[in-house]
Amino acid sequence: MAVVERIEHLEELWLERPGVLGWLTTVDHKRIGILYFWTTIVFFAAGGTEALLMRTQLAQADARVLSPETYDQLMTMHGVTMIFFFIIPMTTGAFGNYLVPLMIGARDMAFPRLNALSFWLFAGSGIFMYSSFLIGEAPNAGWFDYVPLALRQYNGGLNVDFYALGLIFNGAASTIGALNLIVTIFKLRAPGMSWNRMPLFCFALLAASLSLIFALPALTADCIFLELQRKLGFHFFDVAHGGDPLLWQHLFWLFGHPEVYIIVLPAFGIATSIIPTFARRRMVAFPLVAMAELLVAFIGFGVWAHHMFATGISTATLVFFAAASMMVVVPSTIQVYAWLMTVNLGTPDFRAPLMFIGGFIIFFVIGGLSGIMFAAVPVDQATTDTYFVVAHFHFIIFGAAVFPLLGGIYYWFPKVTGRMYDERLARWSFWLTFVGTSLTFFPMHIVGLLGMTRRVYTYRHGLGWDAYNLVETIGGFVLAAGLLLIAFNIVRSLRAGELAGRDPFHGGTLEWTVPSPPPHYNFAVIPTVTSAYPNWDARAREADLRRLERGELVLDGGHETPATTVNDAQVTEILEMPPESPWPIVLALAVTISAFFLLTEHYATAAGFLTLAVLTLAGWHAQEPGEA
Amino acid sequence: MTRVALLVLPLVLAVAGCGGNQNTLDPASHAERSISNLFWVMFGVAIVGFAFIVFLLFLGWVRREQPSLPGGRGEAAATRIVLGFGVALPIVLLSALFIWSDFFVVRSTAAPAKGSTALTIHVTGHQWWWEVRYENSTAVTANEIHIPVGTRVGLVLTTADVIHSFWVPELNRKVDMIPGRENRLLLVADHPGIYRGQCAEFCGLQHAYMAVEVIAQPKAQFEAWLAHNAQPSARRDALFAENCSGCHEVRGTTAHADVGPDLTHFASRRTLAAVTLPNTPKNLRDWLRDPQHVKPGNRMPNLELSDADWRALQRYVESLR
Numbered sequence: 023m024a025v026v027e028r029i030e031h032l033e034e035l036w037l038e039r040p041g042v043l044g045w046l047t048t049v050d051h052k053r054i055g056i057l058y059f060w061t062t063i064v065f066f067a068a069g070g071t072e073a074l075l076m077r078t079q080l081a082q083a084d085a086r087v088l089s090p091e092t093y094d095q096l097m098t099m100h101g102v103t104m105i106f107f108f109i110i111p112m113t114t115g116a117f118g119n120y121l122v123p124l125m126i127g128a129r130d131m132a133f134p135r136l137n138a139l140s141f142w143l144f145a146g147s148g149i150f151m152y153s154s155f156l157i158g159e160a161p162n163a164g165w166f167d168y169v170p171l172a173l174r175q176y177n178g179g180l181n182v183d184f185y186a187l188g189l190i191f192n193g194a195a196s197t198i199g200a201l202n203l204i205v206t207i208f209k210l211r212a213p214g215m216s217w218n219r220m221p222l223f224c225f226a227l228l229a230a231s232l233s234l235i236f237a238l239p240a241l242t243a244d245c246i247f248l249e250l251q252r253k254l255g256f257h258f259f260d261v262a263h264g265g266d267p268l269l270w271q272h273l274f275w276l277f278g279h280p281e282v283y284i285i286v287l288p289a290f291g292i293a294t295s296i297i298p299t300f301a302r303r304r305m306v307a308f309p310l311v312a313m314a315e316l317l318v319a320f321i322g323f324g325v326w327a328h329h330m331f332a333t334g335i336s337t338a339t340l341v342f343f344a345a346a347s348m349m350v351v352v353p354s355t356i357q358v359y360a361w362l363m364t365v366n367l368g369t370p371d372f373r374a375p376l377m378f379i380g381g382f383i384i385f386f387v388i389g390g391l392s393g394i395m396f397a398a399v400p401v402d403q404a405t406t407d408t409y410f411v412v413a414h415f416h417f418i419i420f421g422a423a424v425f426p427l428l429g430g431i432y433y434w435f436p437k438v439t440g441r442m443y444d445e446r447l448a449r450w451s452f453w454l455t456f457v458g459t460s461l462t463f464f465p466m467h468i469v470g471l472l473g474m475t476r477r478v479y480t481y482r483h484g485l486g487w488d489a490y491n492l493v494e495t496i497g498g499f500v501l502a503a504g505l506l507l508i509a510f511n512i513v514r515s516l517r518a519g520e521l522a523g524r525d526p527f528h529g530g531t532l533e534w535t536v537p538s539p540p541p542h543y544n545f546a547v548i549p550t551v552t553s554a555y556p557n558w559d560a561r562a563r564e565a566d567l568r569r570l571e572r573g574e575l576v577l578d579g580g581h582e583t584p585a586t587t588v589n590d591a592q593v594t595e596i597l598e599m600p601p602e603s604p605w606p607i608v609l610a611l612a613v614t615i616s617a618f619f620l621l622t623e624h625y626a627t628a629a630g631f632l633t634l635a636v637l638t639l640a641g642w643h644a645q646e647p648g649e650a
Numbered sequence: 651m652t653r654v655a656l657l658v659l660p661l662v663l664a665v666a667g668c669g670g671n672q673n674t675l676d677p678a679s680h681a682e683r684s685i686s687n688l689f690w691v692m693f694g695v696a697i698v699g700f701a702f703i704v705f706l707l708f709l710g711w712v713r714r715e716q717p718s719l720p721g722g723r724g725e726a727a728a729t730r731i732v733l734g735f736g737v738a739l740p741i742v743l744l745s746a747l748f749i750w751s752d753f754f755v756v757r758s759t760a761a762p763a764k765g766s767t768a769l770t771i772h773v774t775g776h777q778w779w780w781e782v783r784y785e786n787s788t789a790v791t792a793n794e795i796h797i798p799v800g801t802r803v804g805l806v807l808t809t810a811d812v813i814h815s816f817w818v819p820e821l822n823r824k825v826d827m828i829p830g831r832e833n834r835l836l837l838v839a840d841h842p843g844i845y846r847g848q849c850a851e852f853c854g855l856q857h858a859y860m861a862v863e864v865i866a867q868p869k870a871q872f873e874a875w876l877a878h879n880a881q882p883s884a885r886r887d888a889l890f891a892e893n894c895s896g897c898h899e900v901r902g903t904t905a906h907a908d909v910g911p912d913l914t915h916f917a918s919r920r921t922l923a924a925v926t927l928p929n930t931p932k933n934l935r936d937w938l939r940d941p942q943h944v945k946p947g948n949r950m951p952n953l954e955l956s957d958a959d960w961r962a963l964q965r966y967v968e969s970l971r
Contacts, residue, residue, distance in 0.1 A: 090855040090947050164852050170829060171812040171854055176777075261830030267813065268828065303717070306725060307732045332815060332850070333826045334833035337760060344752045348744040352737060358703065359736035363728035365710035369717050380707055387703045391696040394744070398692065398751035400685045400759045403823035404674050407815060407850040471689075473672030473819045475850045478858035482926070485672055485846075 025570055029546050031578050036129075036542035038602050047602040049134035050542055054141050055120030056438070061145055062112040063509075068152070069103035070505065072096040074498055077462075081495040083483035093479035094162040095181070099151075101165030102185065105281065106192050107148050109423055113288035114199050114234070115144065117430060118227045120438065122203060124533035124540060125221045127212025127549045127556075129583035132205040135603050135642065136198055142610030143195035150617050151188035154181065161185035164477060166278070167248075169259040169270045174252050180621060183252060186245040187617050193238045193245075194613075200231035207231075210583060211591045212532070213575075214551035217312075221531045221554070222305060225312045226291025229319035233280045233287070236323065241277035244270060253623060268333060275326035283322040285419060286386075287315060289426035290357055293379050296426075296433050297361050299529040300376040301368025304555055307360045314353035314360075321350045331402045340399050347397035354390055358383060374448030375527075378429025381456045385421020389414055392467065407477075410470025416463040428455065428508060435512065436526045440538040441519030447511045454504030461497025465490040530555030535563060548575040548584055551591070581647060598647040605642040609635050672846045674819045678866075679838045681822045684758045688751055695743065702735075759823045761834040767804035771795060771837075775807070775814030775827040775849065778856035778948060779911055779924040789879035790901070792911030793924045794863045795837075798872040803837040810908075812854060818847030818864050826851055839866030846925065855947030861925035883914050887966040893953055894963075900970065909949060916970040923948070931968070938964055 038044050038053070048054060076096055079088040088096070119137065123130055131137045154160040159179040163172040172182045207228045211220065248270070250256040257263035259270055298305050305311055324346040331340055361383060370376060392414040396402040405411060428451075435443045469490045474481060481487055525534040532549055533540070534557045547570040552562045569575050577583065581599035586592055616631035675690075677683040713720070719727055770785035773795065782791045797803045807816050809827040816835065817824030825833045839845065849860040867875065882902030894913075895905030901914040919929055923945050927933040936943075939960060941950040955963065 090858070094855065168813055168852070171852070176812055176854065266830065268831075306728045310729075310732065332824050333828060334761070334831060337756065340756065341752050345748060348748050351744060352740050355740045356732060356736040359706075359732040362703065362706040362710065363719075363731055366706065366713065366719055367717065367725060367728050370710055370714050372711060372714065380711075383707060384704065387700055391700060394696075394747070395689070395692050397744075398688055398747060398755070400751060400755045400823060401689050401692065403759055403825075404682075404685045404689075404819065407817075407824065408674075471674045473674060473846075473848075475817070475848055475857075477852035480858050482859075482861070 025546075028570065028573060028576055028578060029541075032543045032546060032576070033541065035578060035580065038542065044602070046607055047138075047604045049130070049138050049600060049602050049606075051119050051123050051131045051134065051137060052438075052540060052542075052544075054137050055116050055118075057141055058111050058115035058119060058144075061141075061148070062108050062116060065103050065107035065148060066112070069100050069108055070502060072100040072103065074502060076100065077495040077498040079479065080481075080491050082492070083481055083485075083488050085480055088479065090479045091162065094164075095155075095160040097477060097479075098161040098164050098167075098185070099155075102151065102161060102189075104419070105165065105285070106189065106196075107144075107151070109285050109419070109427075110196055110234075111144055111199075112427060113285070113423075114196070114203060114227065114230060115141065117288060117292065117427070117434075118203050118231075119199075121434065121533060122206060122224055122227055123210065124536065124544055125224055125531045126207065126210060126215060127532050127545060127551065128206065128210035129544045129548075129577075129581075130599050131202050132210055133202050135600055135606050137202050138603065138606035139609060140195045140199040140202065142607045143191060143198070143613060146610045146614030146617070147188050147192035147195060150191065150614055151184055153618075154184040159184065161188075166274060167270075168274075169248065169251075169267045172248065172270075173259065183249065183621050186249045186252070187621055190242055190245050190249075191613060191617055193242045196234055197238050200234035203227055203231040204235070208588050209585050210597075211586055212549050212551050213584065213586055213591055213593050215586075215591045216589060218309065219551055219554045219556075220312075222294035222308070222311055222315065223288075223291035223531070225315045226287045226294070229315045230284045230287040230291075232316075233284045233319040233322060237277045237280035237284065240273045244273040244277070247273075249620075268330070268335075271330055271333065272326070275329040276323075278329065279326040280319070280322045282415075282418065283318050285423045287319060289382070289423040290315060292426040292430040292433075293361060293382060294357075295529075295531065296375045296379050296429055297364050298368075298555070299433070299527050300373060301364050301370045302528070303364065303368040304530065305360060306363040306367060307356070308554060310356055311360045314356040317353040318350060321346060321353070325350055328396055328402065329406075331396075331399055332406050344397050344399050348394070351390070351394055351397075354386075358387060358390075373527075374443075374445060374452055375429040375433035377449065377452045378425050378432070381452065381459075382422055382425035382429065385417050385425060385459065388464075389417030389422055392417065405470060407475055408470035409466040409474045409476060412476055413463050413466035413470060416466070420459055420463065425455075425459075431508070431512070433527070434533075435515065436519075436522030437533055437538050437540070439516055439519070440522055441515055442522045442526060443515045443519060444511050447507060451504050451507040451511060454507060455501055456504075458497050458499075458501025458504050462494050462501055463497075465493050465497075525557065528557075530558050532556050535566075546570055546576065548577060550575070600645075600647040603642065605638050609638040609642070612638060671844065672819050672848070676820055678820045678840050678843065678845065679822060680840075681758045681836060681838070682820060684755050685823065688755050692747065761825075762802065762804050762836040764804075767802040767836065769798070769801060770804045770806060771797070772806045772808070773816060773827075775809040775811075775816070775853070776909075777811050777854050778849070778860040778945075780816075780860075780862045781810070781908075781911065784876060784880075787876055787880050788882075788901070789876050790899075790912040791879055791915065791919070793861070793921060794865055794919055796865045796867060796872055796875050797837060797839060798869040799839050799842045799866045801838065801869070805835045805837055807833045807835060813851050814849045814853050814860070815851035816847070816862070817850040818845050818862065820845045821847075821864060824850045837864065839864065842866050842868060844920075848925075856924075856945055859924060859926045859945050859948075863920065863925055865920075878918075879915050881914075883970055885966070885969055887963075889955075889959055889963050890966050893955070897949070913967060913970055917968050918971050931964075934964060934968070935960075938967075 159181045162181045247258040257265045259265045259267050327343040328347045469487045474487050553559050584593045585595050585597050612631045612635035616628040619628035675686045677686045772783040774781040807827045814827040815824050825835045845864040847862045886903045897907045897909035899906050899912045922937050942952050
């Protein structure tokens with residue numbers, strides 16, 4: 023067989039149903055990644071709109087643009103949306119899903135149908151959470167949802183029930199997605215891709231996924247406790263019956279701080295992808311950076327109580343958590359210097375993706391330095407719950423997590439769409455978002471020190487806060503303009519962009535070895551990896567071509583991809599991957615409907631739909647790959 | 651350069667002392683001074699660190715055509731920089747910071763030992779006001795805490811409902827008020843004055859307008875205030891009893907509820923609605939007649955009274971000196 027025929031055969035084997043139905047039943051990690059991308063973009067727009075409404079209310083002292091109730095709902099949904107419906111699904115769902123198999127030389131994720139289920143559950147939980155606005159009872163006790171304020175006694179509507187049930191289902195989606203990424207990274211790496219040759223992006227995603235599966239159970243348990251207390255009269259947080267409101271906080275932050283690293287680690291991974299490409303050399307201190315990424319995730323589990331330094335917990339506890347919080351700085355400084363040294367040793371081409379990474383480094387360092395201040399207990403006790411914290415974590419979450427995402431969107435746009443974005447517009451969008459971010463979030467440090475507390479729907483005139491707040495609001499709209507320019511650039515370039523070709527930036531990792539956009543089967547021949555930057559490894563790529571000619575490692579007997587050993591990535595068996603399936607979306611639909619019945623306390627009906635969800639598993643497993 | 655200018659802004663501000671009277675960096679006590687000193691030192695080191703990072707990034711841009719570090723050094727030197735500045739230096743600096751802040755400074759903000767204070771005041775958080783009771787006295791007030799200047803005052807902080815957080819930035823750290831717990835805080839004011847604070851933990855609709863004032867007075871003045879506030883009121887009013895006694899207390903009368911503040915000496919207070927408005931006749935009129943407009947969502951209902959009754963009621967509460 024000739025090469026062309028082999029490729030045609032692969033095309034035929036991996037073809038999915040066309041049209042909308044194809045998107046609903048797809049198990050292709052790239053299409054699922056794209057579904058994740060656009061869905062999370064919609065949520066990002068919603069969360070951004072919420073932020074702009076809040077900033078409008080806060081532009082002036084004692085304003086009455088929003089009622090306190092509306093403000094509290096917007097504030098809560100802004101946090102919940104940005105964390106659970108934008109950043110996590112965008113990084114692990116969209117970027118992780120699309121790129122990890124391509125970077126490790128696999129043809130799909132380890133569990134393609136589970137991957138689809140993870141997306142549909144996530145979409146269902148988002149629809150569930152946002153339907154709360156339709157009845158005017160969106161979650162309103164803050165994203166941190168402290169009890170007793172979130173208990174029925176003080177919060178009688180369905181607001182908090184939407185929150186708790188929505189996050190339980192969202193957590194299930196994230197857990198499934200994280201497990202899938204872990205197994206994929208452990209077992210589906212291309213032959214020869216031992217740990218020391220795995221892209222740092224995949225290390226970052228691995229670290230974030232490991233954090234997710236260990237952190238989410240704490241939040242899920244917390245939300246289950248809360249619903250049991252709200253709906254069925256249990257007493258987990260009730261002092262009069264031996265409960266404790268601090269239980270909520272411990273469990274919440276046991277999730278909530280690892281969460282911060284879950285948010286930024288993939289962003290670090292994007293930075294360590296973009297920097298070598300544009301600096302035109304490999305990362306300095308590669309193994310150190312890989313270890314630092316895993317170390318951040320690990321130490322991240324020992325710092326949660328630094329969110330509770332004002333609760334009056336004992337000094338011994340304070341000191342322990344302060345020490346751990348300081349330790350977590352070191353893996354981050356390692357990475358910052360490794361990025362900077364790579365830029366200095368290389369011959370960097372400051373195109374838009376690298377400019378966003380430059381902005382990211384500046385913002386991350388500001389957010390990191392203000393972060394260290396919270397590990398000094400007395401300063402934490404003065405500044406916590408003020409706008410100083412709001413400034414700090416927006417520099418981290420927007421500056422350090424979203425900026426690399428924006429750079430990453432430009433960087434991989436040609437790969438995903440096959441077309442180039444507009445470089446000139448992209449640079450403009452960088453400067454707009456950079457200035458917007460600085461104007462929005464930097465003055466928050468100052469008003470925080472001047473005593474402005476967080477989570478206030480308004481503030482009194484005469485405290486010296488007015489001008490800063492006005493600047494922040496103006497900055498918010500500048501930032502929004504920058505983001506809209508990015509959206510415009512993307513949408514226009516989808517049609518009008520120049521054809522990009524396989525490898526427009528001369529990237530180092532495997533995704534640049536395949537056509538843009540990549541075919542359904544990703545790799546016509548499974549690549550054999552001999553270094554950490556295989557696309558810069560011309561001889562190994564030529565060897566792949568010869569294998570394709572010989573029909574070696576082409577694996578066209580079905581939906582096939584090789585499984586390899588965990589450490590050295592030696593091929594052990596050829597896996598038969600499942601084809602498209604209607605069952606994931608059906609299962610997710612049943613779960614989502616049951617969530618609505620749980621919400622309205624129709625427990626029997628809810629149980630019925632959950633049973634239906636379990637029954638769909640029978641259909642799911644009725645046709646196993648390899649039996650077709 | 652603009653970034654550096656931005657970073658120096660808070661310095662200029664604090665020196666200028668502008669920023670109302672809720673400024674973390676304008677300390678009026680030993681505890682808060684130790685916090686703000688710690689902050690300024692960290693801020694100084696942070697500026698240097700930040701400048702160094704920006705310099706390295708800038709250097710990478712300037713030398714974008716040179717594939718080496720200045721002096722032609724290569725990867726080995728770069729790795730040494732990563733280890734030196736990324737590992738060794740942070741460990742040294744952070745250890746020093748840890749020992750100074752978390753072993754030494756932390757003591758000055760710690761809860762005061764029992765018996766180490768000259769006066770104990772019980773402050774209870776309510777949605778959305780502060781109840782203030784003086785130990786060994788019958789004095790009760792709300793939203794303003796009178797203390798003698800230069801005296802170690804111990805606060806015992808609790809809540810009647812949800813979690814609140816007591817914070818007067820110029821006097822000390824903040825401490826949460828949590829159901830089932832009694833947290834303690836030291837309050838010392840070095841100079842007489844009025845120190846503003848506000849609730850720092852989100853506590854519902856009117857978290858924004860839940861402020862408090864600490865009024866530090868010379869000792870004799872404070873003693874006189876305390877003695878006056880310990881007395882019940884001799885004045886009774888039927889309108890008040892009918893419309894207000896379900897929620898408020900006026901000691902010496904039949905009104906004994908605890909939903910809203912004790913009003914026994916209401917007219918002598920500086921502010922209304924937890925430091926939301928100055929206590930003037932006009933503001934009081936607006937507040938009584940339409941509390942839901944002044945502070946939407948607060949627990950005080952809008953009542954339907956005739957104009958004559960409103961005026962009589964206002965006259966009565968204005969007489970509670």
